[in-house]
Amino acid sequence: MIKVCKFGGTSMADGTMMKRVASIIHSDDARRYVVVSAPGKRYGGDVKITDLLYRCYDSVKENGTCGEAFEKIKERFRGIVAELGLSFDIESVLEETAREIEAEKSADFTASRGEYLSARVMAALLGFDFIDARDVVKFRPDGQLDDERTFYLTAAALKGKRYAVVSGFYGEDADGRVKTFSRGGSDVSGAIVARAVMADLYENWTDVSGFLACDPRIVDNPERIASMSYKELRELSYMGANVLHSESIFPVRAANIPICIKNTFRPTDEGTMILPISKYNYTGKIVTGIAGKKNFTVIFIEKSLMNAEIGFARKVLSVLEKYHVSFEHMPSGIDTMSFVIDSEELKNGVKEQLMEEIRREVSPDNLHAFDDVALIATVGHGMSKNVGTSAKLFDAIARAGINVRMIDQGSSELNIIVGVDNENCERAIRAIYEEFFKKDASFGL
Numbered sequence: 001m002i003k004v005c006k007f008g009g010t011s012m013a014d015g016t017m018m019k020r021v022a023s024i025i026h027s028d029d030a031r032r033y034v035v036v037s038a039p040g041k042r043y044g045g046d047v048k049i050t051d052l053l054y055r056c057y058d059s060v061k062e063n064g065t066c067g068e069a070f071e072k073i074k075e076r077f078r079g080i081v082a083e084l085g086l087s088f089d090i091e092s093v094l095e096e097t098a099r100e101i102e103a104e105k106s107a108d109f110t111a112s113r114g115e116y117l118s119a120r121v122m123a124a125l126l127g128f129d130f131i132d133a134r135d136v137v138k139f140r141p142d143g144q145l146d147d148e149r150t151f152y153l154t155a156a157a158l159k160g161k162r163y164a165v166v167s168g169f170y171g172e173d174a175d176g177r178v179k180t181f182s183r184g185g186s187d188v189s190g191a192i193v194a195r196a197v198m199a200d201l202y203e204n205w206t207d208v209s210g211f212l213a214c215d216p217r218i219v220d221n222p223e224r225i226a227s228m229s230y231k232e233l234r235e236l237s238y239m240g241a242n243v244l245h246s247e248s249i250f251p252v253r254a255a256n257i258p259i260c261i262k263n264t265f266r267p268t269d270e271g272t273m274i275l276p277i278s279k280y281n282y283t284g285k286i287v288t289g290i291a292g293k294k295n296f297t298v299i300f301i302e303k304s305l306m307n308a309e310i311g312f313a314r315k316v317l318s319v320l321e322k323y324h325v326s327f328e329h330m331p332s333g334i335d336t337m338s339f340v341i342d343s344e345e346l347k348n349g350v351k352e353q354l355m356e357e358i359r360r361e362v363s364p365d366n367l368h369a370f371d372d373v374a375l376i377a378t379v380g381h382g383m384s385k386n387v388g389t390s391a392k393l394f395d396a397i398a399r400a401g402i403n404v405r406m407i408d409q410g411s412s413e414l415n416i417i418v419g420v421d422n423e424n425c426e427r428a429i430r431a432i433y434e435e436f437f438k439k440d441a442s443f444g445l
């Protein structure tokens with residue numbers, strides 16, 4: 001059996017945590033390949049290594065040198081190596097890293113050094129081989145991951161190596177320069193390694209014991225999700241459930257490799273299993289989880305006989321494309337069409353320009369933009385198996401005195417998305433959770 005383990009920044013925060021990680025890895029011979037993040041915060045008010053590296057890049061841009069930020073990074077890694085009692089020559093590695101950062105003058109290269117240094121130290125601690133992600137993770141000229149080449153190179157690099165540590169978060173672009181994933185991208189790196197070696201399980205170790213049915217900052221002590229499907233994970237992760245990077249399922253999904261979310265602080269906890277549909281068994285619950293995300297803008301278009309106007313949707317979509325604006329959802333009616341867009345994409349006058357061009361292109365009867373909208377996704381395979389799910393959801397929101405601005409349900413009946421005012425987001429989530437978790441449990445439904 002082969003397990004690939006990814007450990008996040010909290011798990012790598014200091015020498016004590018790295019020793020804990022080493023103990024977890026050595027406790028199971030199947031844990032053969034390890035992917036690590038850069039050290040995270042050790043305590044409240046501490047600074048993550050990646051954030052220090054971004055400061056370092058700013059210093060290189062302004063002054064040509066790494067400056068004080070890299071001195072703090074040196075202190076942190078010196079302390080980790082000393083705490084671990086390693087004979088590893090961290091000083092030489094740190095000096096070389098500083099020179100490379102100053103020579104590269106690249107934000108991506110600079111940010112990647114946290115994972116690089118972390119992996120070097122962890123490999124030395126475990127006595128494992130070290131694999132630099134730059135050598136095996138490749139991006140195409142369009143900036144997208146070159147999947148097949150990456151899987152091939154990673155498998156080739158690990159062939160014959162029983163145990164290895166691979167740096168997470170970055171790879172190499174088509175021009176031979178280091179390129180990073182988005183923040184949290186080490187989750188994707190772990191999934192890449194799991195797919196390359198066709199692992200039996202991808203373990204993602206973090207500081208929580210799996211996914212919760214909703215954000216514990218909104219609902220007190222929400223239920224743990226014992227298992228979910230890839231599809232449910234994708235919906236919940238995208239809508240703000242941040243335990244796992246939303247793109248991390250893609251490398252493993254095609255190979256039907258399960259993911260297990262585990263807690264480094266409580267390694268015996270069961271965690272959450274994330275499974276392909278072929279291995280997923282319906283748990284009997286109507287709803288698996290609820291997640292919300294704020295700050296969307298809804299652009300509402302109304303025009304009589306819109307359905308009879310050939311090319312109407314194409315013209316509107318062409319305007320969005322012209323301004324490089326993507327949309328999240330597109331609810332529509334016989335004479336109406338709405339686009340739900342992240343408000344960040346419409347800043348600096350883009351919204352006004354976009355709407356003016358839509359007016360010119362399709363001459364709508366009405367065109368409005370509604371800002372400060374939150375989207376709430378209620379997700380679960382059980383929703384399609386139970387009559388009246390939508391009615392229960394909207395009754396719960398209505399009893400809470402909340403007005404629904406938008407409704408969108410996918411054809412798979414896996415989720416129902418409602419739009420409410422930002423200020424009502426938390427209250428709506430609590431109302432939905434109460435309906436499907438506390439109330440249903442009380443009546444044995």
